[in-house]
Amino acid sequence: RSVSSERSIRARVPPMLTDLYQFTMAYAYWNSGRHNEPAVFELFFRENPFGGGFSLFSGVHDCLLFLRNFRFTEEDVEYLRSVLPPTTNPAFFQFLRELDCSGVTLRAVPEATVVFARVPLMEVDGPLAVVQLLETSLLCLVNYASLVCSNAARFRLAAGPDRKLLELGLRRAQGPDGGLTASRYTHIGGFDMTSNVQAGFLFGIPVAGTMAHSYVTSFSSLEEVWPQTLLPADGEKDPIDLISLTKGLLGRLCELLGAEPAKIHEGELAAFLSYAIAYPGNFLPVIDSYSVSCSGLLNFCAVAMALIELGHQPRGVRLDSGDLCRQSVEVRRVFKHCAKQFSVPVFESLIIVGTNNISEQSMMELSKKENEINVVGVGTHLVTCTRQPSLGCVYKLVEVRGSPRMKFSEDPEKSTVPGKKAVYRLLDSEGHPLMDLLCLSEEPPPLAGQTLRCYPLGQEAHLAVTPTQVTCLRQEVFAKGQITQPLCSDAECREKVQRSIQNLDPRHKRLQDPEPYSVALSDKLHKLIAEIRRGTSANGKFLLNN
Numbered sequence: 371r372s373v374s375s376e377r378s379i380r381a382r383v384p385p386m387l388t389d390l391y392q393f394t395m396a397y398a399y400w401n402s403g404r405h406n407e408p409a410v411f412e413l414f415f416r417e418n419p420f421g422g423g424f425s426l427f428s429g430v431h432d433c434l435l436f437l438r439n440f441r442f443t444e445e446d447v448e449y450l451r452s453v454l455p456p457t458t459n460p461a462f463f464q465f466l467r468e469l470d471c472s473g474v475t476l477r478a479v480p481e482a483t484v485v486f487a488r489v490p491l492m493e494v495d496g497p498l499a500v501v502q503l504l505e506t507s508l509l510c511l512v513n514y515a516s517l518v519c520s521n522a523a524r525f526r527l528a529a530g531p532d533r534k535l536l537e538l539g540l541r542r543a544q545g546p547d548g549g550l551t552a553s554r555y556t557h558i559g560g561f562d563m564t565s566n567v568q569a570g571f572l573f574g575i576p577v578a579g580t581m582a583h584s585y586v587t588s589f590s591s592l593e594e595v596w597p598q599t600l601l602p603a604d605g606e607k608d609p610i611d612l613i614s615l616t617k618g619l620l621g622r623l624c625e626l627l628g629a630e631p632a633k634i635h636e637g638e639l640a641a642f643l644s645y646a647i648a649y650p651g652n653f654l655p656v657i658d659s660y661s662v663s664c665s666g667l668l669n670f671c672a673v674a675m676a677l678i679e680l681g682h683q684p685r686g687v688r689l690d691s692g693d694l695c696r697q698s699v700e701v702r703r704v705f706k707h708c709a710k711q712f713s714v715p716v717f718e719s720l721i722i723v724g725t726n727n728i729s730e731q732s733m734m735e736l737s738k739k740e741n742e743i744n745v746v747g748v749g750t751h752l753v754t755c756t757r758q759p760s761l762g763c764v765y766k767l768v769e770v771r772g773s774p775r776m777k778f779s780e781d782p783e784k785s786t787v788p789g790k791k792a793v794y795r796l797l798d799s800e801g802h803p804l805m806d807l808l809c810l811s812e813e814p815p816p817l818a819g820q821t822l823r824c825y826p827l828g829q830e831a832h833l834a835v836t837p838t839q840v841t842c843l844r845q846e847v848f849a850k851g852q853i854t855q856p857l858c859s860d861a862e863c864r865e866k867v868q869r870s871i872q873n874l875d876p877r878h879k880r881l882q883d884p885e886p887y888s889v890a891l892s893d894k895l896h897k898l899i900a901e902i903r904r905g906t907s908a909n910g911k912f913l914l915n916n
């Protein structure tokens with residue numbers, strides 16, 4: 371799979387998948403001889419998505435594969451020559467031909483970690499022109515992956531740990547690549563299955579799906595059922611006429627439930643029979659094409675009981691419209707009734723799949739109401755992230771030639787935190803993350819059990835905290851052209867997401883009105899910002915070399 375991931379990144383995210391201004395800046399740097407100046411950029415987002423208290427950081431592995439493959443082809447260079455002005459020095463194109471990421475070092479929060487707004491998640495250190503060229507592609511690789519993974523994790527929190535979640539957003543997704551990215555990262559975020567076959571093929575995600583309404587409505591009479599017979603599961607006996615068997619059962623069922631045979635749709639029965647004959651071990655029809663209670667449910671029960679008589683195991687039903695909770699309760703009641711009256715214990719374990727424009731809100735309502743839904747399918751609201759369509763990760767310069775850089779802004783929220791940093795996660799005595807602390811990289815790390823003074827972002831006052839445990843949040847994952855840490859599999863990342871969310875204090879993981887998580891600056895970093903703001907330390911060199 372990692373070979374196919376790498377091939378896929380090379381094809382989908384060549385170094386040309388970037389904004390033109392990265393090349394125009396790179397040329398201007400090169401032209402003035404600054405292209406090899408050491409520079410440091412940081413990547414972060416300013417607000418947790420969906421009004422939540424946390425996010426998940428995803429797409430890091432793809433960034434690493436992108437960095438490892440970063441080379442311009444002759445065709446790329448020819449195209450760039452055609453779009454940059456004719457005055458561009460031809461030697462610049464030779465520079466591009468020889469460019470790679472061997473001078474770049476990346477420190478990043480590991481894939482699928484719970485993260486918070488304003489914490490620098492990646493530090494990209496290397497020659498100025500190269501690290502500038504990487505900006506757009508890195509942002510493109512992490513922004514949507516992290517957003518949709520976080521969205522999936524929220525759906526998982528809303529659904530509770532036991533309900534199975536099926537992603538079926540491909541047809542509504544933002545194009546083919548958006549659809550594929552959504553399937554992959556919603557699986558990592560907590561979904562169990564996808565309807566997307568290519569995602570199953572590429573990433574090993576379990577795929578699921580049976581039939582649409584079109585299959586049901588394409589049939590109008592029992593004469594269209596062909597073949598009409600099915601072999602019993604034990605394979606010993608002769609084929610059985612499934613139509614006659616089902617008709618008999620349907621009659622008994624109507625009597626038992628007091629249902630009107632005249633309301634039962636023959637075409638629907640024909641569709642169910644044909645499907646059951648094709649897939650006797652995977653019978654899970656959609657039962658709301660005409661009427662769940664007057665037709666679909668009865669047709670399902672009759673065909674399912676016929677399958678059971680032949681030794682096969684039907685799986686369940688899908689509801690795709692109306693009040694899913696109420697219908698599921700009714701369906702379950704009939705299943706239990708049948709299990710008893712017809713002595714078919716298999717009916718006790720049939721599953722009910724619900725799919726109907728499910729949003730986070732409706733998932734939460736569903737979890738509160740009485741219902742019998744075992745599997746929920748989610749499409750549009752999951753993959754398009756309707757509540758917030760972009761994460762807004764940014765990539766900001768924090769140091770050049772060893773001296774800190776800071777962007778001021780009239781909007782204080784948009785100012786950047788200067789300097790090359792180390793990021794620590796402080797844990798409390800229960801092991802919950804307590805605060806993320808940003809320090810200058812040359813500062814000694816905070817120590818467990820020792821009280822430190824820090825400045826929570828967005829507040830003037832300082833605070834004293836005593837962590838029980840201190841972890842270093844970022845790791846060096848790429849250096850000298852190589853990936854320096856083993857990449858964990860998507861399955862491992864998926865487990866890590868759940869572990870990492872479980873570890874979060876409930877106050878921060880509430881879906882609505884969560885308590886903000888503290889992100890703070892060290893004393894030294896706070897001082898540096900004050901110096902730069904006062905203009906007494908325009909580039910910070912004096913302070914840093916202290």
Ligand SMILES: *[C@@H]1O[C@H](CO)[C@@H](O)[C@H](O)[C@H]1NC(C)=O
Nearest residue numbers: 726727728729731732750751
């Ligand atoms: C799906 O739900 C949203 C609200 O969550 C609503 O605005 C939209 O119209 C619904 N779409 C369909 C096709 O029912």
